Amino acid sequence: MKRILDCRASDFVQMNREELKQSILAAEGRTIISENVVTKSLLPEVSNAELSKAFGADMILLNLFDVFNPGVHGVIAESTFHPNTGSEAGSDRGVIRRLKELTGLPVGVNLEPVDEGADKLETLDTLPEGRRATAASLAEAKTLGFDFICLTGNPKTGVTNEQILQAIQLAKEHFGGLILAGKMHGAGTKGKVTDIDASVRFAEAGADIVLLPAPGTVPGLRERELAAIITAVKDKGALALAAIGTSQEGSDESTIREIALSAKRAGADVFHIGDAGFGGIAVPENIQALSIAIRGRRHTYIRMAASPLR
Template sequence: MKRILDCRASNFRQMGREELKGAILAAEGRTVMAETVVVSQPLLPEITNAELAKAFGADLILLNVFDVFQPEVRGIVPFDIFNPDSGAGTVSNPIAEIKRLTGLPVGINLEPVDASADAVESLNVLPEGRRATARSLAKAKELGCDFVCLTGNPKTGVTNAQILQAIGTAQEHFGGLIIAGKMHGAGTRGSVIDREAAVSFAEAGADIVLFPAPGTVPGLREEELAGIIAEVKEKGALALAAIGTSQEGADEGTVRTIALSAKRAGADILHIGDAGYSGMANPENIMALSIAIRGRRHTYIRMAASPLR
């Protein structure tokens, strides 16, 4: 099994669920996932945020606010700032195009919304194409998503109970790599860190259980996270630590500190969110995170590797 560090576009094209999970495991905590908002004007209008994230060291691309029934990724059709009429047009399958442009595995967020959630404030109403339903998961498979992340954006009312249910639905209708968990409250009350819920996600078939990284939500300590991750790994799942509370727009030193803490706690994947500038992390922070967890050599190789390889 190749480490994800050594995988190129031709390797990723041949990978299924188990092969991708094995490649991440083999990299020993040196995998970077970058999240981007597909409906935002890209940071550089001539290209997608996904391409920019890859150029700064991401191994996996997670698309946020992606509607499987109205698929769009802004930047696939470049916008010329000197020509207001440019940037129009659509691509029939943006997932396939992002995979072609970056040479990386690409996945999407689908949100297990709980209509009865005890909400902190008014919740957003999501279209079915963004929710974790049987139809949307089947459509994600049809579009060629390599993984789905069953989690919640702010004010969406996603609960652990609904995430657990969605894992079973994804097992039946999706078939790719399943990531499940919460990186913040998603508008609901109660603790984001729930040991029992995390273990139940792994037992239900999640390949990767998602946690907030230490220092990103109040009160989460590295030692506490390490204990929960150890239990999840005993169930056969991997662990993802997420920077999903807008600290992806903090200074590089903060990002490095969070990344190393998460790696010490046992994270297999370090995630960096989309709330820096214009729907993605500050690009320099993606690189800083990557260098912190795996050094310049592997970072520069990922940055430079052509999708034609």
Template sequence: MKRILDCRASDFRRMDREALKGAMLAAEGRTVIAETVVTSQPLLPELTNAELAKAFGADMILLNVFDVFQPQVRGIEARDLFAPEVGGGEQKPEARNPIAELKRLTGLPIGINLEPVDDSAEAVESLNQLPEGRRATARSLAEAKRLGCDFVCLTGNPKTGVTHERIQQAITLAKREFGGLILAGKMHGAGTRGSVLDREAAIGFAEAGADVVLLPAPGTVPGVREEDLAQIIAEVKARGALALAAIGTSQEGADEATVREIALSAKRAGADVFHIGDAGFAGMAVPENIQALSIAIRGRRHTYVRMAASPLR
């Protein structure tokens, strides 16, 4: 089993769910997932945020606010600021499936967020109804499979009313309809009251079949301490799941020292996978913070290899 550290685009193209999970496990706490908002104007309009995140050390790309029934990713059609095109042209064939195109451009596994919204939840502040293409439904999960997503993340954006109960139900649905790698959990309240770091919920996600249980990293949500996280991670791993520590409360836009401190704390707690969110600049983390996270958990060598590795390898 290759470590994800040693995997290149040709390896990722051959991987199924079990192989990808095994590669993440074999890396021993050295996997980086970077999240980007597909509807934002990219930080650099000449390319997608996914490409930029890969260039700064991400191993996997998680797309946020992606609608499977209206799939689009800003930046696939690059903009030249000094010679903007007038009018529209025919869409390139590869751009009709942006998941396939991002895989070609980055050479990395690509996944999406799907949100298990609880319409009965007492949300702190509710958003308007989410379209089905962003919700974790049987149809959207089947469409994610058809588009070629390598993984789905069952979680909630701010104010959406996603609950632990709905996440657990969505895991069962995803196992039936999607079949790829399943990440599940909450990195913040997602508009509902109650504890984000919930031991029973995390165990429930693992027992329901989540491959990776998502938990907030220490210092990202009030009251999440390293020792508490370590205890929950141990129980999640005992049930065969990997543990992901998420930076999902806009600290992806903090200074590099803060990101390094959070990363090392999460690694001491036992995290297998490290997520960095999309609320830095223009729908992605500050690029240097992706690099700082990567260097903190695995050093310059593996970081530079990932940054430099061509998607043609």
């Protein structure tokens, strides 16, 4: 088994759930997931996924993707100077396999375990079934070719820890790939974002990677608190992901480095960077800054340069 640092497209295409998890573990806290909005792209000539890979991401996480109406902006190239050429052709059931060919990376999707009875902090959005974590959407995600799913909540969606726990069970039954689960912010509901008991229950229920906010993102989360949760999660056999999902992916590079090193000291195996820079992606240089901070220029440049034909 190779570390994810050493994996290329030909390796990823052969990996199953357990092999992908083991490759992340073997990299010792040097794996990056870049989250992308699919409804737009920063540069119309390419998808945000391709741009993320070009700046050092190891895995791509799609946000706002509807599994029953699949499409990713930028997979069909447009032109900045001729915006009506090459326009998106609507629903495309082959788009995920095409995106994996273009990037040579594992691709995952956010599916949201919405709690209709959540104690709300604000008016919540209504989501289509293709974005919710249901038995049907999880099975469709498998059919489309996703390598992993992330059971979490966007702002204003009403996702709760109780519903995430139920969604993990559904994912084990209907999806079969790598399962990420947890909250990176409140998602429009009251209650603690970081909850050691909930995180342990996620791991016990079968989450391969438990998602947690990185220190310095949600208010009051300190490195020592995150370290305690990560230790408890790892004792249950899961890996830990530290997320920058509070729009700080659009901040300056020094902020990204500070957050990244704090999360690494706390024990994170995976580092997530969100999509709220501009154009549905983190500031691209911040993906690179995150990568250099946690693993140096060597592995960063290799990932940036490696062809999807390898």
